[in-house]
Amino acid sequence: MIESKTVDLKKYGKPLLETMLHDMLQIRRFEEKAGQMYGLKKINGFCHLYNGQEAVAIGSIRALDLGRDYVLTGYRDHGHALACGMDPKTIMAELYGKATGSSRGKGGSMHLFDAKRHMLGGNGIVGAQIPIATGLAFASAYNFKLGKTPDMGVTLCYFGDGAIHQGAFHESLNLAKLWQLPVVYIVENNAFGMGTAVRRASAVVDFDVKAKSYNIEGRIVDGMNVLEVYDAVRDVVADARKTGDPYLLDIKTYRYRGHSMSDPAKYRSKEELEQFKLLDPITFLKDAMIAAKLLTEEAYAALDERLKQQALDAVEFAEQSPEPGLETIYEDIMVENEEYANAGHHLS
Amino acid sequence: MPVITYREALNQAMDEEMARDDRVFLLGEEVAEYNGAYKVSKGLLDKYGPHRVLDTPITELGFTGLAVGAALAGLKPIVEWMTMNFGILALDQVINNAAKLRHMSGGQLAVPMVIRGPNGPAEYLSSQHSQSLAATFAHLPGIKVVAPATPYDAKGLLKSAIRDGNPVVVLEGEMIYGHTGEVPEGEYLIPIGKADIKRVGKDVTLISFGKPVLMLLQAAEVLAAQGIEAEVLDLRSIRPLDTEAIYASVRKTNRAVVVDEDWPIASVGSHIQALIAVNCFDDLDAPVEFVSCEDVPMPYNHHLELAVQPSINKIVAAVRRASYL
Numbered sequence: 001m002i003e004s005k006t007v008d009l010k011k012y013g014k015p016l017l018e019t020m021l022h023d024m025l026q027i028r029r030f031e032e033k034a035g036q037m038y039g040l041k042k043i044n045g046f047c048h049l050y051n052g053q054e055a056v057a058i059g060s061i062r063a064l065d066l067g068r069d070y071v072l073t074g075y076r077d078h079g080h081a082l083a084c085g086m087d088p089k090t091i092m093a094e095l096y097g098k099a100t101g102s103s104r105g106k107g108g109s110m111h112l113f114d115a116k117r118h119m120l121g122g123n124g125i126v127g128a129q130i131p132i133a134t135g136l137a138f139a140s141a142y143n144f145k146l147g148k149t150p151d152m153g154v155t156l157c158y159f160g161d162g163a164i165h166q167g168a169f170h171e172s173l174n175l176a177k178l179w180q181l182p183v184v185y186i187v188e189n190n191a192f193g194m195g196t197a198v199r200r201a202s203a204v205v206d207f208d209v210k211a212k213s214y215n216i217e218g219r220i221v222d223g224m225n226v227l228e229v230y231d232a233v234r235d236v237v238a239d240a241r242k243t244g245d246p247y248l249l250d251i252k253t254y255r256y257r258g259h260s261m262s263d264p265a266k267y268r269s270k271e272e273l274e275q276f277k278l279l280d281p282i283t284f285l286k287d288a289m290i291a292a293k294l295l296t297e298e299a300y301a302a303l304d305e306r307l308k309q310q311a312l313d314a315v316e317f318a319e320q321s322p323e324p325g326l327e328t329i330y331e332d333i334m335v336e337n338e339e340y341a342n343a344g345h346h347l348s
Numbered sequence: 349m350p351v352i353t354y355r356e357a358l359n360q361a362m363d364e365e366m367a368r369d370d371r372v373f374l375l376g377e378e379v380a381e382y383n384g385a386y387k388v389s390k391g392l393l394d395k396y397g398p399h400r401v402l403d404t405p406i407t408e409l410g411f412t413g414l415a416v417g418a419a420l421a422g423l424k425p426i427v428e429w430m431t432m433n434f435g436i437l438a439l440d441q442v443i444n445n446a447a448k449l450r451h452m453s454g455g456q457l458a459v460p461m462v463i464r465g466p467n468g469p470a471e472y473l474s475s476q477h478s479q480s481l482a483a484t485f486a487h488l489p490g491i492k493v494v495a496p497a498t499p500y501d502a503k504g505l506l507k508s509a510i511r512d513g514n515p516v517v518v519l520e521g522e523m524i525y526g527h528t529g530e531v532p533e534g535e536y537l538i539p540i541g542k543a544d545i546k547r548v549g550k551d552v553t554l555i556s557f558g559k560p561v562l563m564l565l566q567a568a569e570v571l572a573a574q575g576i577e578a579e580v581l582d583l584r585s586i587r588p589l590d591t592e593a594i595y596a597s598v599r600k601t602n603r604a605v606v607v608d609e610d611w612p613i614a615s616v617g618s619h620i621q622a623l624i625a626v627n628c629f630d631d632l633d634a635p636v637e638f639v640s641c642e643d644v645p646m647p648y649n650h651h652l653e654l655a656v657q658p659s660i661n662k663i664v665a666a667v668r669r670a671s672y673l
Contacts, residue, residue: 103454103456104454107453115453120420121449125440131411132417132420132441134414135413135417136421139417139422142423167409340458
């Protein structure tokens with residue numbers, strides 16, 4: 001169980017704190033709306049909500065420069081997509097499978113991408129994004145070594161505590177250290193791999209030790225505290241950018257909802273869930289800001305209203321958007337080579 | 349014209365493309381200091397250095413997935429799988445990521461990478477090291493698959509594969525790395541998706557890809573001595589498949605024998621057999637014959653392993669059946 005903490009807000013500055021509060025609450029309200037729309041069968045298939053884990057995506061992605069850094073995650077990806085600046089409308093439309101969705105209705109909830117904002121998925125196979133993320137870090141190191149960039153972009157690679165036992169994780173960490181690749185592996189340790197508690201699936205419960213066998217530094221971070229996440233990620237990203245050292249962060253968090261929308265989460269007690277809700281990352285930051293006189297209840301209520309309306313607007317946009325045409329079935333599969341040759345380097 | 353080996357032709361292709369484009373790099377087991385398990389990458393480490401020619405640990409899933417990520421970022425990785433058999437460990441990254449990231453991102457991403465290595469039955473290697481996985485790759489929308497049979501084709505197809513904006517699997521032949529053939533000096537490309545008539549004939553069309561094409565050419569000699577002029581159609585590429593070339597040849601000869609060193613069920617060969625049967629129905633004078641490996645894992649014993657695979661005798665017999673002789 002994570003202990004509640006007090007925090008010194010001064011060093012962050014009001015604008016950053018406001019941004020982080022806004023961004024976490026944006027995810028919460030978006031996910032609540034997505035859950036509702038799923039219940040109404042407007043959204044179908046697999047849908048994994050991020051409620052409770054908001055501090056992980058926001059604390060970490062706010063420490064990045066998305067002009068040169070990259071983000072990859074698993075299928076619980078709505079939070080990361082919003083954190084990277086994707087428009088809630090195009091995300092909701094993608095959840096609806098509409099033509100205006102971020103992947104033109106080809107990807108759905110698990111496959112949110114925004115190449116311009118360096119949000120590279122959205123992967124539905126547990127742990128499969130880990131080698132890919134390692135490859136993006138490889139490209140950053142490669143271009144740096146060839147003198148093409150002044151320093152290295154850093155890749156953040158998120159996955160759950162269930163993914164850490166996959167070979168993809170272990171093979172990637174070994175390669176990352178062997179070749180000095182600037183990637184930060186982030187275990188979003190929400191204590192459950194689907195319905196299996198971490199202690200039933202893992203011989204160890206703290207994953208920083210997994211880093212040690214690859215000569216990588218591992219750290220444990222409180223994922224209910226957005227500021228602690230931000231500090232930890234900013235610190236390791238700054239170092240990785242210079243040295244190419246990979247890192248592993250075991251960020252302890254908790255998901256409020258089931259694994260996916262079809263999961264009633266009967267494998268845990270109501271009391272356990274309520275205990276974690278006392279540590280809610282949004283309430284934590286809000287209360288700290290109010291105590292520090294950086295926020296008023298009224299301002300928070302207004303922000304909340306605005307974000308609820310934004311989620312409603314996203315639903316309205318998705319509702320009004322057209323279904324993709326059948327002629328698009330054969331599109332978005334192969335690159336036309338002429339187009340490829342002319343486009344050059346397709347990720348900025 | 350210079351005569352070089354199949355492995356030298358592949359080496360020239362990588363060398364020329366690495367010199368031309370510094371986004372191209374090679375990674376795989378033993379490709380650098382050892383110069384390649386089959387010496388295909390000989391000399392490339394010395395020429396391009398350890399940043400661009402990388403020995404990997406034995407982690408096919410890890411380094412293949414790494415290449416997918418590098419390709420997303422705009423690099424052009426060439427992944428050498430020591431053999432396609434070891435690449436089975438990496439299939440999740442091929443099937444679920446290399447082939448699908450463009451699609452799942454609604455066309456935002458591209459994965460310009462090459463996966464190459466020896467495919468197909470070899471000799472004295474038993475079941476795990478001696479098999480064709482062509483159908484596994486040919487099955488996947490989102491990738492291209494080529495299978496060169498000659499040094500000339502190996503160089504031209506690999507160069508095209510490296511320049512392609514899509515994932516391309518290059519199926520090489522372990523048994524033909526030492527084969528020689530004429531390869532012109534300097535630049536040439538062979539387009540992916542175009543079949544090649546390796547021998548012109550009028551009586552029957554023999555169709556295959558990769559190493560068995562050489563067996564078709566030998567079989568055609570035997571048939572010529574029996575008064576049958578066989579046309580040999582080398583597919584060169586099995587995805588995309590040059591169906592027009594297949595149909596044009598069969599419409600000329602009215603008989604077809606498809607040869608594939610893969611297992612028979614759900615194979616490239618059985619697919620082509622079906623395509624011809626449906627699309628050339630009115631042109632056929634006989635049912636389309638199909639010669640494949642037997643539907644068994646490869647045995648170690650040489651006598652048995654040869655009996656399992658397509659052979660000149662089996663092909664000649666199939667042609668004679670198709671000719672009602």
